[in-house]
Amino acid sequence: xxxxxxxxxxxxxxxxxxxxxxxxIASTTSTQNSGLYDYLLPxxxxxxxxxxxxxxxxxxxxxxxxxxxxxxxxxxxxxPSEDAFLAMGYGIERRDVMYNDFIIVGPKxxxxxxxxxxxxxxxxxxxxxxxxxxxSRGDESGTHKRESEMWALAGISPNGDWxxxxxxxxxxxxxxxSSVDAYTISDRGTWLSFNNKxxxxxxxxGDAALxxxxxxxxxxPQKHPHVKIDxxxxxxxxxxxxxxxxxxxxxxxxxxxxxxxNAKSPKASDGVCPTSVPMQK
Amino acid sequence: MTILGQAAELVVSADAELVxxxxxxxxxxxxxxxxxxxxxxxxxxxxxIWQFPxxxxxxxxxxxxxxxxxxxxxxxxxxxxxxxxxxxHYGILFTPxxxxxxxxxxxxxxxxxxxxxxxxxxxxxxKNLLDAWDVSPVQRLKTLIWDARFAVVTGLLAGFGxxxxxxxxxxxxxxxxxxxxxxxxxxxxxxxxxGNLELALALGIVLLSIxxxxxxLIHWISSFGQKYQVSR
Amino acid sequence: MSGLKLTNVxxxxxxxxxxHDINFSxxxxxxxxxxxxxxxxxxxxxxxxxxxxKPSMGLVTWDGISAxxxxxTRGFVFQTPIVLxxxxxxxxxxxxxxxxxxxxxxxxxxxxxxxxAPLADQPAASLSGGEAQRMAIARALITNPKVLLLDEPxxxxxxxxxxxxxxxxxxxxxxxxxxxxxxxxLAQAKRLADVVLFIEQGNLLEHRPAKEFFxxxxxxxxxxxxxxxx
Numbered sequence: 040x041x042x043x044x045x046x047x048x049x050x051x052x053x054x055x056x057x058x059x060x061x062x063x064i065a066s067t068t069s070t071q072n073s074g075l076y077d078y079l080l081p082x083x084x085x086x087x088x089x090x091x092x093x094x095x096x097x098x099x100x101x102x103x104x105x106x107x108x109x110x111x112x113x114x115x116x117x118x119p120s121e122d123a124f125l126a127m128g129y130g131i132e133r134r135d136v137m138y139n140d141f142i143i144v145g146p147k148x149x150x151x152x153x154x155x156x157x158x159x160x161x162x163x164x165x166x167x168x169x170x171x172x173x174x175s176r177g178d179e180s181g182t183h184k185r186e187s188e189m190w191a192l193a194g195i196s197p198n199g200d201w202x203x204x205x206x207x208x209x210x211x212x213x214x215x216x217s218s219v220d221a222y223t224i225s226d227r228g229t230w231l232s233f234n235n236k237x238x239x240x241x242x243x244x245g246d247a248a249l250x251x252x253x254x255x256x257x258x259x260p261q262k263h264p265h266v267k268i269d270x271x272x273x274x275x276x277x278x279x280x281x282x283x284x285x286x287x288x289x290x291x292x293x294x295x296x297x298x299x300x301n302a303k304s305p306k307a308s309d310g311v312c313p314t315s316v317p318m319q320k
Numbered sequence: 321m322t323i324l325g326q327a328a329e330l331v332v333s334a335d336a337e338l339v340x341x342x343x344x345x346x347x348x349x350x351x352x353x354x355x356x357x358x359x360x361x362x363x364x365x366x367x368x369i370w371q372f373p374x375x376x377x378x379x380x381x382x383x384x385x386x387x388x389x390x391x392x393x394x395x396x397x398x399x400x401x402x403x404x405x406x407x408x409h410y411g412i413l414f415t416p417x418x419x420x421x422x423x424x425x426x427x428x429x430x431x432x433x434x435x436x437x438x439x440x441x442x443x444x445x446x447k448n449l450l451d452a453w454d455v456s457p458v459q460r461l462k463t464l465i466w467d468a469r470f471a472v473v474t475g476l477l478a479g480f481g482x483x484x485x486x487x488x489x490x491x492x493x494x495x496x497x498x499x500x501x502x503x504x505x506x507x508x509x510x511x512x513x514x515g516n517l518e519l520a521l522a523l524g525i526v527l528l529s530i531x532x533x534x535x536x537l538i539h540w541i542s543s544f545g546q547k548y549q550v551s552r
Numbered sequence: 553m554s555g556l557k558l559t560n561v562x563x564x565x566x567x568x569x570x571x572h573d574i575n576f577s578x579x580x581x582x583x584x585x586x587x588x589x590x591x592x593x594x595x596x597x598x599x600x601x602x603x604x605x606k607p608s609m610g611l612v613t614w615d616g617i618s619a620x621x622x623x624x625t626r627g628f629v630f631q632t633p634i635v636l637x638x639x640x641x642x643x644x645x646x647x648x649x650x651x652x653x654x655x656x657x658x659x660x661x662x663x664x665x666x667x668x669a670p671l672a673d674q675p676a677a678s679l680s681g682g683e684a685q686r687m688a689i690a691r692a693l694i695t696n697p698k699v700l701l702l703d704e705p706x707x708x709x710x711x712x713x714x715x716x717x718x719x720x721x722x723x724x725x726x727x728x729x730x731x732x733x734x735x736x737x738l739a740q741a742k743r744l745a746d747v748v749l750f751i752e753q754g755n756l757l758e759h760r761p762a763k764e765f766f767x768x769x770x771x772x773x774x775x776x777x778x779x780x781x782x
Binding site for chain 2: 637
Binding site: 063068071072076077090092093094095096106107108109208209210211213214217232233234235236263265 | 402403404405408409411413414495496497498500501510512513514515516517
């Protein structure tokens, strides 16, 4: 093994260690699939000369990567997990960055009548009642964890033929929902940037319970001395700066804003970003 | 626009990002093939030539390893290279180096088995002659590998094709980082998950074209090699 | 002590005794034909004389030295020619590269001698049976061995090919080499042999000048064999 490593390092050393000024961020597929990073990160790199390498996985796996010290920072969206991560001492300096919200999407025909429901809990109840097909991520991602919490709040433990756990990312879940006319829960960003909607439509949104905040956490250098804490902190400082927050707010797809910056005021109800929540019923 | 048209346009436009992705794919898989071959070819030949303790066990293990799903290989390499793992201090998780290691491990048993199969008939033909000449083990290895080279290269290309086509291992150990560890297959997976099915398919066609090229090469090489084989 | 000497040589595989207590000595001159029915042990005896295999019991020596230690000074030609998957020229070059003594002019000389010069750059696999056997003999001779061992080199070959091969053998002997050849072809044995070794069921029954053997075989088995009854 060592011989192989040495060999590879000799042959390819130049390109694997091309830039020492880089950080690795473990993040979620929802932010990556939305295209936010492609839009945001080049600006940061141009300003600071620091390259940002994003490994986009489910929140559960992202937490694991950071916990193992394989990333310098973490940008995810599941507050309870984040708090546990901080409490265990793996992470430090959590800051709010932005939010969007979760939405319930489903076939245009809406057999369960989700679009007529008051709130998300009622929407899920309707789906369960009608035993309409529902696609669950089933991958311990932030979205999946939130979905499970919602079912728990509705007092339903979903099972049966209509409830399908696919163990895959948001895009895969949307692709499947689109091809079998099923309901699913998505974050708004992925939904807006998703290009294979088919007959799917956003049926329910705007419930405060579906608030989806993203936070940045630095990996604790006391746990992992090799992490690039200074560079990671530079990134953290930048992403909550006025400049970056403005850029995040300006990121749109088809004239729809995807993320609402909230480093200054972390509550959804503060009205920082009303355009993100247009479908209050 | 048709998907084929889109694929053609992707190739013709030689979009810098696509060129980078294809280039990285080829570089990673080619290097992995060379590294795997460095070990697999002599060992495969040795398995064909000599009887030694645990030879059968080795053959069974190496043949079984061919069935290993890339994602399992990726996971093993991931656990080894993670900072929490035994080789963590090298800091090479989520780099092309990690992808090369994973693919080397993945295709090692393929190149090994195909080399062994390539050498077996040549060794059967040559054995008495080489024995009579008292050919040394190293010289014997060199002679048999050289004279079976067309079949050996075929195995090597099969390994390369497998490396180029797999997604499970590289996405785990490479992390699919844009502009750094993103290769053809992980791009296809990503674009599919974004619902960009046509773009994904167009990329798939580009990958397929490369595969066709490789297979044509295999075919050409082995038909060239047939001339030198005794039909008797 | 000069020449070949076998002392109490036996060879067995598992429990089966294939060659039984063979004793003889032979000056290294001329052509020695090993005769005997199928399965008598002719190929085995040739391999032991060459040194490529080791007797289960007993000693095979050349000039007092164990045959295995000096096997590279003897050439071996197999019944079915072994063809390296290379050009004819590269087949001849291979043993030269191994022994590191010899020149490329030796290759050209051998190509002429074996009438293969026009085919030198063809893949050896494309040669006919006779051509391939001539190449195998040329390849065995190219390192200037003192002794050449041939295991039924002309079985399956037409008379013209056989004639060319016999010419090569005679030429080698004329230049001072000595030959051990096993054959089924009695006419060939009569044409070539100076001495005959007759074996049957792993026993050496006769070892005499060829003329004596063919004119007056002493054993029952040899008489039967020459009459085609064995």
